[in-house]
Amino acid sequence: MSKKQKEAADVQNFNRISRRANILLNIMFLILALICVIPAVLVVSISFSAEQSITDYGYRLIPKIISLDGYGYLLKQGALIIRALGVSLFVTIVGTVPGNASHHTDGICVIQAGLQTEWISHHAGLHSYGI
Amino acid sequence: MFGIVIAFKKYTINGGFLHSILTSAWCGLDNFKFLFSSGDIWMILRNTILYNITFIILNIVVPVTMALLIGQLHNQRMAKVFQTAMFLPYFLSWVVVTALVWAFLSFDKGMLNNLMEGLGQDPRQWYMVPKLWPGFLIFMYLWKNLGYSMVVYLATITGIDKTYYEAACIDGASVWQQMKWVTLPLMRTVIIMMFIMAVGRIFYSDFGLFYQVPRDSEFPV
Numbered sequence: 001m002s003k004k005q006k007e008a009a010d011v012q013n014f015n016r017i018s019r020r021a022n023i024l025l026n027i028m029f030l031i032l033a034l035i036c037v038i039p040a041v042l043v044v045s046i047s048f049s050a051e052q053s054i055t056d057y058g059y060r061l062i063p064k065i066i067s068l069d070g071y072g073y074l075l076k077q078g079a080l081i082i083r084a085l086g087v088s089l090f091v092t093i094v095g096t097v098p099g100n101a102s103h104h105t106d107g108i109c110v111i112q113a114g115l116q117t118e119w120i121s122h123h124a125g126l127h128s129y130g131i
Numbered sequence: 132m133f134g135i136v137i138a139f140k141k142y143t144i145n146g147g148f149l150h151s152i153l154t155s156a157w158c159g160l161d162n163f164k165f166l167f168s169s170g171d172i173w174m175i176l177r178n179t180i181l182y183n184i185t186f187i188i189l190n191i192v193v194p195v196t197m198a199l200l201i202g203q204l205h206n207q208r209m210a211k212v213f214q215t216a217m218f219l220p221y222f223l224s225w226v227v228v229t230a231l232v233w234a235f236l237s238f239d240k241g242m243l244n245n246l247m248e249g250l251g252q253d254p255r256q257w258y259m260v261p262k263l264w265p266g267f268l269i270f271m272y273l274w275k276n277l278g279y280s281m282v283v284y285l286a287t288i289t290g291i292d293k294t295y296y297e298a299a300c301i302d303g304a305s306v307w308q309q310m311k312w313v314t315l316p317l318m319r320t321v322i323i324m325m326f327i328m329a330v331g332r333i334f335y336s337d338f339g340l341f342y343q344v345p346r347d348s349e350f351p352v
Binding site: 015016017021022025026028029030032033034035036037039040042043046054055058059060061 | 197201204205206209220223227228231235237240242244274277278296306
C-alpha cells in the first residue's frame, strides 16, 4: 500500500470505533436481532405444525409433524377473514385520511381496534388457546 | 368526549350502544363511590403510574442508546439488517404475541420448559410466578417498541449535518465525545417531543399487554 493510500485509509478509519468495540457491538445487535426474529419465525413454524405435534412434543421451531390444517381452517373461514381485513383496511383509510392528529379519530380507532381484536380472537379460533 | 357521560350513568344494555347510553338512568357519582371504596383504586393507580414511569424512561434510554450504537457499526449493511430484524415485533399484534409467549412459557408444551428438562432441571409454572411478571411485561413492552422508537431516533441522527462531526473530529473529539456533545444535544428536541407524547399516553392503559399477555393469570401484583 502506498503512503498516500495508507494515509487516506487512516483518515477514514480515524473517526470510527475500535475494531474490538465493533465486534462487541455486532454481537450485541446480533443477539437482539435474534430475540426479535426467532418469535416471528416461530409464528410461521407453529402455523405449519399439526395439532398432534403440539400436544405430543410441545411447541418447536421445527415441527415434528407438518400439516396445513391451520391454513385449511382459514380458507374455510374465508368470508369472515376477508371481512375482518376489510374492516382493518377501512379503519386505516378512514382513520388516516382526515388527519390522525385529531383526538376524535384517535379515539374511534382505539375503540375499533379493541372491538376488532376481540372479534378476531373470538372468531379465528384463538379461543381454543383460552384467550 | 360524549362517552364521558357513561361514568355518571347506571349503564344497562338496551338495544344499541348509543340507545343504551341515552336510556340508562343517571346515578351521579355512585360509580366513583364504588371505585374508591373498593380499595383497589390505589393499587390500580400505583401500577399504572409505576409501569408507565418505567416504560417512559426505558423506552427513551434504550432506543436512544441503541440508535447511537448502531450508527457506529463499521458495516452499515449489517446495521440495516439488524434494524429491520428489530422492527419485526412491532408488526405483531398483542394477541399474536400472547400465543407466542404461551409457546415459550406454557407448562407442558412450552419451549422454555422443554429446554430446562433438556438441561436436567424441573419444569416450572411460569404463569404462576408473580414476581417474574413485572419485569417480563416491561421486557415485552421494550421488545415490541424498541424497533419503532429506534427508527424515530435514527431518522433524527441521519438528519444531523455531517459537518458538525468533521469539525468535532478536527477539534480532536473522540467518537464517544462526538456522541455526547454533538449527537445527543441535537437529538434533544426529538427526545423531548417523544417524552411529552409518552406522558400523554399514560392513561391509555395497554389492554393487550396487561390483559392478554399474562393470560388472565390473576397474580396479585
